[in-house]
Amino acid sequence: MALRWLATGAAALAMAVATEALAEEARIAPLGFTAADVTPALAKKHELFLKDMLRGGVVVTAAREGASVRVGDHLLKAGGRNIVSAQLLAERAAKLKPGETLALAGLRGAERIAVKAAAPKAEPARPPRKLLAAPLLSLETGGHTAKIRDVIVRGDRLFTASYDKTVRIWSLSKKKLLRVLRGPSGPGDPGKIY
Secondary structure, three states, X not given: OHHHHHHHHHHHHHHHHHOHHHOXXXXXXXXXXXXXXXXXXXXXXXXXXXXXXXXXXXXXXXXXXXXXXXXXXXXXXXXXXXXXXXXXXXXHHHOOOOOOEEEEEEEEOOEEEEEEEEOOOOOOOXXXXXXXXXXXXXXXXXXXXXXXXXXXXXXXXXXXEEOOOEEEEEEOOOOEXXXXXXXXXXXXXXXXXX
């Protein structure tokens, strides 16, 4: 029986060595760490035992401060299921809703660990802009009701922009107002013509 396990272990090790170049890191952004598929090079770097390496899973290669996992942790299960690859773990973590947790199990050195990693909570939505409580009365006086800010002449047209939040278009030949363009009215900056 031991000879059979050794042959199986040797075959798995040979397969891992052959696919080492294909192993990729995956950023598990919602949970605050980066992990990579277990390869012989990573196993050696993080001092994993051969029997642990053959179990599969991923190795944490980077973790933000305050994350529930540490660099070198060998994660084997997420949410009670075996971790097949770092990429699949990243996809699973991306589906977490804000504030939702994912149970992770694995090894930290020779010690078993079980931690919960939480996706960050969503930022509260900004309150909607306050609308005016009452309608705003606006009178058409035939001219600007505040200081004129700018004047432009184009052919027969005269354009005037005012602090009253309007642009008026005049006909020079007919000496009359042709059109009034109004911005949003009300107190404050919205609607100001620059």
